[in-house]
Amino acid sequence: MHRTATPADPLRLGVLISGGGSTLENLIHRIHDGRLTAVRIALVISSRAAVGGVEIARRAGLPVEIVRPRDFSDPDAFSQRLAELLDRARVELVVMAGFLCLWRVPPRYEGRVLNIHPALLPRFGGRGMYGRHVHEAVLAAGCSESGCTVHLADNEYDHGPIVAQRRIAVAPGDTPDTLAERVMVAERELYPAVIQRAANEGVGVLKRIADEWRSAGGEPERR
Numbered sequence: 001m002h003r004t005a006t007p008a009d010p011l012r013l014g015v016l017i018s019g020g021g022s023t024l025e026n027l028i029h030r031i032h033d034g035r036l037t038a039v040r041i042a043l044v045i046s047s048r049a050a051v052g053g054v055e056i057a058r059r060a061g062l063p064v065e066i067v068r069p070r071d072f073s074d075p076d077a078f079s080q081r082l083a084e085l086l087d088r089a090r091v092e093l094v095v096m097a098g099f100l101c102l103w104r105v106p107p108r109y110e111g112r113v114l115n116i117h118p119a120l121l122p123r124f125g126g127r128g129m130y131g132r133h134v135h136e137a138v139l140a141a142g143c144s145e146s147g148c149t150v151h152l153a154d155n156e157y158d159h160g161p162i163v164a165q166r167r168i169a170v171a172p173g174d175t176p177d178t179l180a181e182r183v184m185v186a187e188r189e190l191y192p193a194v195i196q197r198a199a200n201e202g203v204g205v206l207k208r209i210a211d212e213w214r215s216a217g218g219e220p221e222r223r
């Protein structure tokens with residue numbers, strides 16, 4: 001099941017979005033200019049219709065589906081619809097990219113759903129911890145560093161085995177906006193790097209990296 005992808009037979013990504021789509025846009029650019037290889041975005045699913053990310057996806061000619069939680073009777077029905085669409089598009093790796101809904105990952109997608117969070121998890125994650133709120137909380141806590149985390153998603157917000165982190169120093173005089181900007185630069189590098197490894201080595205590598213991370217006590221090789 002976990003195969004090595006090639007440019008001729010790329011890893012099929014499903015990208016889940018809810019907002020501006022800058023994470024999606026970064027992936028699109030990198031695929032176009034050849035910095036991210038052997039992957040194809042097979043499907044974009046947005047939990048909101050009128051958001052920038054949907055425009056970005058359509059402009060890039062990508063298939064887009066809108067799946068709004070409020071159109072479903074409960075979170076299970078919503079999650080089931082997501083899985084159906086991903087199955088139909090033969091998605092091999094799900095990339096959450098600013099997706100603000102809780103998704104109950106079905107067993108067949110375990111170890112195949114990535115999320116990126118703009119802080120050093122396990123701190124500063126969870127419901128309501130997104131966008132500016134995260135950076136405000138980091139500054140309010142007086143942290144000397146922040147960064148971003150890529151993790152395998154489980155069924156809690158911003159939770160699941162950590163695959164990679166990139167750390168950045170908090171500068172004196174940082175505001176939530178200046179900090180967000182530098183974290184974003186780190187995200188733009190880290191997420192594609194993890195996805196590239198999954199393409200090159202097979203999606204199963206994500207679980208292996210996460211296990212190494214855990215056995216190293218959460219202080220693994222810093223990527």
Ligand code: GRF
Binds near residue numbers: 019024116118
């Ligand atoms: C980033 O902070 C990322 O860490 C989080 O969503 C934000 C980007 O949103 N998961 P978008 O890609 O611009 O919609």
